[in-house]
Amino acid sequence: MPKILGRFLRKITAMDQVKDLLAITPWWAYVLLVLLIVFLRDIFQKKHTISHNFPIVGHLRYALERIGPELRQYIVANNREELPFNRSQRSWIYASSKKQNNYQGFGTDQDQSAAGYIFINPALFPYYAQPDHPNVKEKDLIPCAKIIGEYNGRRRPFRPRSIVNISAMSFGSLSARAVESLNLGAHEAGSYHNTGEGGFSPYHQKGADIMLQIGTAYFGVRDEEGRFEMKKLLRLTQSYQQIRAIEIKLSQGAKPGKGGVLPASKITKEIAEIRHIPMGKDVVSPSNHTAFTNPGELLDFIEDIASETGLPVGFKSAVGKLELWEELTDLMLERNVGPDFITIDGGEGGTGAAPPAFANHVSLPFVFAFAAVYKIFQKKGLTNRVTFIASGKLGFPSNALMAFAMGADLINVAREAMMSVGCIQAQSCHTNTCPAGVATQNKWLQRGLNVNDKSQRSAQYLKTLRKEILEITHAAGYEHPCQVTMDDVDVGMGDNNYTTTLAQAYKYQKEAVPFNNMLELVECPHLGGIKSPEVHAH
Numbered sequence: 001m002p003k004i005l006g007r008f009l010r011k012i013t014a015m016d017q018v019k020d021l022l023a024i025t026p027w028w029a030y031v032l033l034v035l036l037i038v039f040l041r042d043i044f045q046k047k048h049t050i051s052h053n054f055p056i057v058g059h060l061r062y063a064l065e066r067i068g069p070e071l072r073q074y075i076v077a078n079n080r081e082e083l084p085f086n087r088s089q090r091s092w093i094y095a096s097s098k099k100q101n102n103y104q105g106f107g108t109d110q111d112q113s114a115a116g117y118i119f120i121n122p123a124l125f126p127y128y129a130q131p132d133h134p135n136v137k138e139k140d141l142i143p144c145a146k147i148i149g150e151y152n153g154r155r156r157p158f159r160p161r162s163i164v165n166i167s168a169m170s171f172g173s174l175s176a177r178a179v180e181s182l183n184l185g186a187h188e189a190g191s192y193h194n195t196g197e198g199g200f201s202p203y204h205q206k207g208a209d210i211m212l213q214i215g216t217a218y219f220g221v222r223d224e225e226g227r228f229e230m231k232k233l234l235r236l237t238q239s240y241q242q243i244r245a246i247e248i249k250l251s252q253g254a255k256p257g258k259g260g261v262l263p264a265s266k267i268t269k270e271i272a273e274i275r276h277i278p279m280g281k282d283v284v285s286p287s288n289h290t291a292f293t294n295p296g297e298l299l300d301f302i303e304d305i306a307s308e309t310g311l312p313v314g315f316k317s318a319v320g321k322l323e324l325w326e327e328l329t330d331l332m333l334e335r336n337v338g339p340d341f342i343t344i345d346g347g348e349g350g351t352g353a354a355p356p357a358f359a360n361h362v363s364l365p366f367v368f369a370f371a372a373v374y375k376i377f378q379k380k381g382l383t384n385r386v387t388f389i390a391s392g393k394l395g396f397p398s399n400a401l402m403a404f405a406m407g408a409d410l411i412n413v414a415r416e417a418m419m420s421v422g423c424i425q426a427q428s429c430h431t432n433t434c435p436a437g438v439a440t441q442n443k444w445l446q447r448g449l450n451v452n453d454k455s456q457r458s459a460q461y462l463k464t465l466r467k468e469i470l471e472i473t474h475a476a477g478y479e480h481p482c483q484v485t486m487d488d489v490d491v492g493m494g495d496n497n498y499t500t501t502l503a504q505a506y507k508y509q510k511e512a513v514p515f516n517n518m519l520e521l522v523e524c525p526h527l528g529g530i531k532s533p534e535v536h537a538h
């Protein structure tokens with residue numbers, strides 16, 4: 001016993017000595033010690049050449065590389081030079097979403113002689129809305145001029161209440177809170193919300209009209225082998241009346257011909273249940289559909305789904321080779337069937353994750369893609385059988401109006417809508433580390449995203465965009481954007497202020513869309529965006 005006590009007392013004395021030593025050691029000695037440890041680690045490690053060859057200082061390079069994007073974004077880059085969205089565009093979205101002043105003073109800061117610059121031709125006298133016009137009360141009300149599914153006689157045709165809607169982004173690539181905010185915002189703004197290919201989650205069920213997307217993996221409507229199962233789709237569409245249309249995803253602009261991988265580590269129990277996939281192993285979305293392999297079979301698939309569900313059915317695609325579009329339109333004429341809508345996604349479109357070669361080089365940008373497809377439909381007299389939906393950086397008033405001038409009937413916005421709920425363009429959607437909690441499944445990062453606040457912002461963004469589209473439509477002398485023609489928009493050719501009309505640049509005139517007046521659209525029995533407080537589940 002005395003021996004143990006003696007040892008214990010000696011230990012205490014030793015500890016006191018260590019404490020005393022630490023107390024008299026100056027701070028710079030600690031710094032030197034840390035640097036020495038880093039130095040030794042650097043020269044003995046074999047993974048990083050730079051830090052091996054330049055111990056300690058080599059780390060500066062990695063640190064700068066890491067914070068470089070933020071430095072450029074906040075300090076170095078000017079207002080108009082960043083991509084995909086420059087600071088001016090982002091600021092416009094943020095200010096519009098927060099209902100702040102989104103005007104600019106002192107005139108344009110843009111180079112108006114740049115190639116591709118858009119000029120909208122104003123009328124001598126703008127359109128004047130009479131006092132009883134629907135837009136006098138509701139300044140952002142613009143329903144779609146076409147009824148989706150009307151031509152093909154679907155049992156539940158659909159006229160979207162809003163010409164601007166939320167583009168496909170799955171729960172999985174976006175966080176639960178982001179999806180919920182977008183859905184509540186879309187409901188408030190009367191827009192539809194496309195689910196993306198990841199299935200119909202509880203966060204999509206907050207009241208907005210739904211466009212249900214079906215991708216190559218048939219998430220949520222698949223059997224155990226990953227094949228499409230009509231029974232499951234039928235159960236969904238019958239249970240949730242807010243599903244107003246079905247979009248078959250052939251491809252998206254950022255990665256046509258490339259299926260995605262959902263790594264096992266990201267598959268939570270909730271995601272597994274929504275997508276109907278097993279937990280614990282990677283799920284690969286194939287690049288091709290198994291339900292059809294050519295345009296004829298695609299038409300059969302569309303007809304099967306439409307006749308079973310009664311809903312309008314269309315498809316989404318990026319654009320490149322045109323032969324199969326020719327074949328598809330020939331078959332539409334021959335059989336008098338076809339998609340109720342087609343979504344054309346530009347190659348500049350966004351994605352949760354894609355190899356750079358795909359995101360940068362595979363598929364045409366929106367203007368060329370849309371013009372090419374529209375002309376094929378026009379040549380065969382099919383444009384008014386189909387509702388054209390456009391996407392690819394169109395969430396700004398002038399870009400959107402250009403799309404309508406080219407023949408689009410609706411536009412979808414994805415990344416612009418993400419910004420309205422707080423995305424800061426950190427471009428880390430593929431790493432699960434999105435600092436804004438928008439494109440991550442990390443619970444901590446998501447916690448900062450306040451659904452009440454962000455849903456208001458997403459609604460406000462959609463409404464402001466529509467209001468400003470309508471204002472420039474009026475400035476051009478029209479009541480509805482569907483009336484804007486290819487001669488109403490000029491594009492800069494970058495040659496001494498030389499401009500040309502869209503009609504001359506893309507070599508077609510848009511077909512007139514049947515339209516009488518706004519009131520007729522508002523009074524349509526198939527109008528969507530009905531504001532009911534409860535979710536329309538049976």
Ligand SMILES: Cc1cc2nc3c(=O)[nH]c(=O)nc-3n(C[C@H](O)[C@H](O)[C@H](O)COP(=O)(O)O)c2cc1C
Pocket residue numbers: 167168169170173174195196197198213249251252253316345346348349350351352391392393394395412413414415416429439
């Ligand atoms: C995070 C993220 C996820 C996406 N997921 C899908 C998807 O599941 N299905 C799809 O068809 N497109 C998807 N897209 C593409 C968008 O729906 C849209 O077509 C494209 O981003 C162009 O629109 P934008 O320029 O307004 O972003 C995704 C885009 C982003 C940014």
